[in-house]
Amino acid sequence: MASPPEPHTAPCPACRAPMQAFRCKRQPHGEVVLDLCFTCQGIWFDEFESAQMAPAGILELFRLTHEHRDDTRQPWRDILNCPRCNERLIQGLDRTKNGNFSYHRCPQRHGRFNSFSAFMCEKGFVRQLNGAEIAELAAKVQTIRCSGCGAPVDIRRENACTHCRSPIVILDPEAVEKALADFGTRAHKQEHLDPHAFADALIANERLKSQSDREKKKSALDTDITDLVLGGAEALWQFLRR
Numbered sequence: 431m432a433s434p435p436e437p438h439t440a441p442c443p444a445c446r447a448p449m450q451a452f453r454c455k456r457q458p459h460g461e462v463v464l465d466l467c468f469t470c471q472g473i474w475f476d477e478f479e480s481a482q483m484a485p486a487g488i489l490e491l492f493r494l495t496h497e498h499r500d501d502t503r504q505p506w507r508d509i510l511n512c513p514r515c516n517e518r519l520i521q522g523l524d525r526t527k528n529g530n531f532s533y534h535r536c537p538q539r540h541g542r543f544n545s546f547s548a549f550m551c552e553k554g555f556v557r558q559l560n561g562a563e564i565a566e567l568a569a570k571v572q573t574i575r576c577s578g579c580g581a582p583v584d585i586r587r588e589n590a591c592t593h594c595r596s597p598i599v600i601l602d603p604e605a606v607e608k609a610l611a612d613f614g615t616r617a618h619k620q621e622h623l624d625p626h627a628f629a630d631a632l633i634a635n636e637r638l639k640s641q642s643d644r645e646k647k648k649s650a651l652d653t654d655i656t657d658l659v660l661g662g663a664e665a666l667w668q669f670l671r672r
Contacts, residue, residue, distance in 0.1 A: 440474070440513040442467035443534065443543045444506040444579075449474060449513070452494070454487025462487060465513065470504045470580070471495070473549055474513055476541040480552065485616035488553055492609075495546040506579040506594065514540040523595055526551065529558025532578055532596040547577035547599055554609035556599045564589050564598055574598070 440449050442465075449465040456462045462483055465474035473495075483491070510519040519534035519542075531548040535541070550556045556577075559567070567574075568585045576583050578596030590597045 440465050442470060442472060443474065443510040443513055443519055444472050445470040445504045446507075447504075452491065454490055455484035456482050456487075457484040464491070466494075468498045468501055470506055471498065471501070471546040472506075473544045473546065474541060475544065476514075477539055479541065480544075480549075485613040489613050489617060492550065492553070492555055495549065499546070503580050505581060510534050510543060512536040512538065512540050514538075519543060521595065524552070527554075529599065530597050531599075532591075532594050545578040545594075545596065548596065551599055554605060554612070557605045559589075559598045559600055561589065563600075567598075 442449050447469040449467045452464045452466050453461050462479050515538050520537055521534050523530055523532055531551040534543045564585055572586055573582050573584050576591035576596055579594040581591055581593035583591050
């Protein structure tokens with residue numbers, strides 16, 4: 431069970447209000463400490479923390495963010511700064527099977543800043559609207575508020591936020607039900623440690639470290655060695671599982 435948010439001193443990149451620390455399980459073991467801002471509905475992930483969250487932690491964070499969905503929110507500033515080094519964050523766009531989501535990352539690789547809705551899109555709780563659905567919505571309402579940064583979006587002319595580039599997404603009951611079932615099943619399995627799953631998680635964790643090392647080291651030799659070691663470990667594990 432994740433711990434309730436606790437006071438924290440790190441400033442929010444978007445509104446500079448103090449963020450709250452949220453502790454949850456890390457896979458395959460340990461804990462992840464995220465930084466949450468309910469004032470502007472943002473989440474700071476240190477590098478790889480989003481991928482390392484255990485299913486039970488994802489469910490708890492979804493519950494928590496959903497509880498605050500109707501809170502009065504502050505709009506994001508035009509310039510966002512890293513809470514670790516104060517450098518200006520770089521905007522990016524990522525793609526998942528559920529659609530695109532916008533984020534801001536630290537150029538020094540300290541982490542990234544997501545909106546609550548971007549997190550829910552990444553984990554499959556919301557889905558991106560298609561062109562026909564946006565057109566149907568535009569016939570009823572002219573302007574909506576971006577679920578990412580809070581800026582107004584004229585959906586008669588735009589199908590994404592012009593401020594943060596977040597797509598128009600919706601909390602789809604079917605998507606929520608499917609995601610909850612998936613993460614719930616995985617969370618239950620983690621309560622009974624499967625050595626195969628444990629080893630797979632270790633390999634996945636090493637792959638993340640290898641990717642980070644490749645980006646930091648430009649030497650082709652270092653890259654090849656890292657990949658060969660990782661590939662050998664994975665091949666060995668697949669052999670042992672036969």
